[in-house]
Amino acid sequence: MRSPAAKTVRLDAPPPPRAGATVRAHRMSLHPRSGGSPADKLDKLVAFARGHRRALVLTHDNPDPDSLASGVALAWLLGELAGVEAKVAYGGIVGRAENRALIHELKLPVVPVSRVVFDDYDMICMVDTQPEQGNHSLPRRHFPDVVIDHHPIRPDSNLAPIADVGGPIGATSTVVVEYLRASKLEVPPSIATALFYGIKADTRDLGRHTTPQDVEAYLWLFPRADKDAMGRIEHPPLSLEYFALSRTAIELAEIHGHAVVLPLGELYAPDMVAEVAERFLYLEGMRWSLAFGTFEGDLYFSVRTTDRRANAGKLIRDVIEPRGGSAGGHGTMAGARLPATGLKGAALRKLVAAVVHDFLHAFGERGRGARRIAGSPPKRTPRPVAE
Ligand SMILES: [Mn+2]
Structure with a gap:
């Protein structure tokens, strides 16, 4: 009923x-x-x-x-x-x-x-x-x-x-x-x-x-x-995992206009999406950053923006809640969790692609090709520069 x-x-x-x-x-x-x-x-x-x-x-x-x-x-x-x-x-x-x-x-x-x-x-x-x-x-x-x-x-x-x-x-x-x-x-x-x-x-x-x-x-x-x-x-020792995650973020970052999207894969801790989203908002010219990854079967998302008039909390709820996830935050920072237990391979990729599409739409970035931070893979190793 x-x-x-x-x-x-x-x-x-x-x-x-x-x-x-x-x-x-x-x-x-x-x-x-x-x-x-x-x-x-x-x-x-x-x-x-x-x-x-x-x-x-x-x-x-x-x-x-x-x-x-x-x-x-x-x-x-x-x-x-x-x-x-x-x-x-x-x-x-x-x-x-x-x-x-x-x-x-x-x-x-x-x-x-x-x-x-x-x-x-x-x-x-x-x-x-x-x-x-x-x-x-x-x-x-x-x-x-x-x-x-x-x-x-x-x-x-x-x-x-x-x-x-x-x-x-x-x-x-x-x-x-x-x-x-x-x-x-x-x-x-x-x-x-x-x-x-x-x-x-x-x-x-x-x-x-x-x-x-x-x-x-x-x-x-x-x-x-x-x-x-x-x-x-504020300045603790950082683990190997931390630097590996930083490498993943740099290698896989996609820049769509004024938004950077960071697909991080399997996370060693769910709160690292916030850390990475926060860090990559420093990339010059960015208005939005979105980092996401999986942890114990769930997808975790973190959004940051430099736009003080934006409402990242509402934006993330609009994207995630209709899909059955939970989300929260406020003006320039927000996070979400979307259950994805049992989803693997193509099914998980399809879900992620749809969610990222919705985020980019909400950021006002559509129809442009993505740029990378570093050409992947680098064509030749740069010559070391003398100090
Ligand atoms: Mn707080």
Whole structure:
């Protein structure tokens, strides 16, 4: 049986709220965004948390620095102010070397979601993503109690008792810093450093999607952050796999007008599409970059643009969601996952070709032949140039 409403249900949409939804309705008055100042928001969060024993803080899958930092900081705050034992977990893997160094150097207490028994927790928080976003590992039978995210609000996020969601703030870490400042607590250097890097990474050193609140949080964190650790986090050793992926990207890059497309094949970590898309946007003359590859049967896409008037988040959702994938992002940066399990050879190539075609169309680049970065293969080895 099909009801008209069923047609509009997306594959990554969460289930209807649990039976507790009627109880939640009156709690929506706690919605901190209607509550004004960070101190008010913090009070409401702490009052809500005090009725609970154990909290789980979930980042988005394949977490980035902003997600990890805001998760760890929120967990610390819940422990200090509400006496709630909070654990931070992430789905997927941490692949990018800088993000691995962030966890390692600062000994951040985060665990893979595979080690989590969701029913052990009576409070669930979500940071840097939202229930409907589809890029997190919260099982469908659960719904978060707390959602803190700087991405554009999705309707279901308002069903959470505490939801501090929406732009234009450049990083979820900035939102959490405002809570920390309101708490008047002394923040441990590891947490300050993580948040500092979270803001730095999401705003690309305050040069992208940056608001005065981000600058203020950054400046507040600067004297509290461990600069030696920051140096090791931002400049970590890079693996052979990393350089092999860079070679693949350079060899296979296709330039279509003002867009560069980077087919990366099998990825060693899904978050590397973001790294490569980001890097190749530096190629002069580019307005768009698109990197994609497969990991454990799924296709991962990352889009970046230099066009500040663009909406990469909407663009990627328009291309990926009708095909049954999940996608999200905002103005100049966005990512997506498209299940492709079982697709091989020609079937996978056909899907990829159709998706890339749609992306190029959305970028406004059609009907031109692709150029390469380096002629493939090079006709002759260039003579070494004396230093
Ligand atoms: Mn973020």
